[in-house]
Amino acid sequence: MFYISFTQSQRIMKSLLGNASELYKNILFLENLFEFLAIKIPDIKYKGRLPSRTSYEIVFDNVSFHYPHNKQIVLDSLSLTLKARKITxxxxxxxxxxxxxxxxxxxxxxxxxxxxxxNSTPLSDIDPKDLHQHMTVLFQNYIHYHMSVKENIALGSIGDEHNTILSAAMAAGADSFIEQLDEGYDTVLGRWFGGVELSGGEWQRIALARAFMRDVGFIILDEPTSALDSWAEIDWLDRFRTLCQDKTTLIITHRFTTARHADMIYVMDEGKVVEAGTHDELLELGGLYASSWYEQTKKFK
Ligand SMILES: Nc1ncnc2c1ncn2[C@@H]1O[C@H](COP(=O)(O)OP(=O)(O)OP(=O)(O)O)[C@@H](O)[C@H]1O
Ligand SMILES: [Mg+2]
Incomplete structure (x- = not known):
């Protein structure tokens, strides 16, 4: 049984890798390939279309959710808004x-x-392919690709010039360590094929550069700064703010020093939004955010 599913998975993996560029046009990073493979593509005629080159406002209205094989509620009547041209x-x-x-x-x-x-259209009316073309997602546990720096950054972006790769690397603050590698942008990464191994923070910057290769209206980053030290974090945030000015941006983070720069912060606990506001408003509120903020920052005092 295990063997059958393993060979099946291998076949699917091969065909996926064969169509890598097509795949990455749709979804940039997969947190869990097998979870993704298990998704059944419904045969639906989608009514809505997502206008390109516009700003997107996304609303979660009383959303509840449990995973298909686990009845435990994960999102519990959750409501929140990701405003256009703002960082949430x-x-x-x-x-x-x-x-x-x-x-x-x-x-x-x-x-x-x-x-x-x-933008007032139910997400379920929109063709996922259409949606994925207008968004960039950096999942929490993104995959490390064992290929050159250049290929790692350009993955899935078709016909990209060297200059675009360079600008994306600069935007992510990856340019300086890449230039120090023996073969610069042609250095092969990852130990599997005898390549260079990067630190967690460096991989995170490569992944960010990859995210910045595509000019899209909607960016989601799940734990983008977790492996960066506090100096690197400040540098990254500066670059990032300029880059996402005209986009709808969602950052998920455990770092309150990252969250504080957002235009709107939601605090989640057990599938619900328990607090919402700007950094100053949440400190004023004196709740969970405030206590966690003081807890996280006291070591710097
Ligand atoms: N594929 C899955 N199938 C079933 N349950 C899952 C799955 N993925 C996550 N869960 C469960 O859903 C709940 C929420 O998980 P989720 O990954 O969304 O949390 P999170 O807020 O991102 O946590 P973290 O801060 O650790 O990243 C957890 O109880 C988790 O065990
Ligand atoms: Mg998570």
Missing amino acids: AIVGTNGAGKSTLVKLLCQFYNPNSGEIKI
């Missing part, structure tokens, strides 16, 4: 449902009740 941050405890929310936004799953709307 979501913070919350482990298992609060943050990454699940991202999977729903990518249409990997549909809510059991409630609705997600994008």
Whole structure:
């Protein structure tokens, strides 16, 4: 049984890798390939179309969700808005449902009740292919690709010039360490094929550069700064703010020092939004955000 599913998986993997560029046009990073493979593509005629080159407002309206094989509620009557041209941050405890929310936004799953709307159109009316073309997602556990730096950054972006790769690397703050590698942008990464191994933070910057290769209206980053030290984090945030000025951006983070720069912060706990506001408003509120903020920053005092 295991063997059959293993060979099947191998076949699917091969065909996926064969169509890598096609795949990455649709979805940039997969947190869990097998979870993705298990998704049944419904035979649906989608009514809505997503206008390109516009700004997107995304609303979660009373959304509840549990995974298909587990009845435990993961999102519990959750409502929140990702405003156009703004950065929204979501913070919350482990298992609060943050990454699940991202999977729903990518249409990997549909809510059991409630609705997600994008510019007033129900997300379920939009063809996932159409949606994925207008968004960039950096999943929490993205894949490390064992190929050159250049290929790692350009993955899935068709016909990209060297200069575009360079600008994306600069935007992510990856350019300086790449230039120090023996073969620069042609250096092969990853130990599998005798390549160079990067640190967690460096891989994170490569992945960010990859995200910045595509000019899209909607960016989701799940834990983008987790492996960066505080100096690198400040540098990254500066670059990032300029880059996402005209986009709808969602950052999921455990770092309150990252979240504080967002225009709107939602605090999640057990599948619900428990607090919402700007950094100053949430400190004023004196709740979960405020106590976690003081807890996280006291070591710097
Ligand atoms: N594929 C899955 N199938 C079943 N349950 C899942 C699946 N993925 C996540 N869960 C469960 O859903 C809940 C929420 O998980 P999720 O990954 O969304 O949390 P999170 O807020 O992103 O946590 P973290 O801060 O650790 O990243 C957890 O209880 C988790 O065990
Ligand atoms: Mg998560």
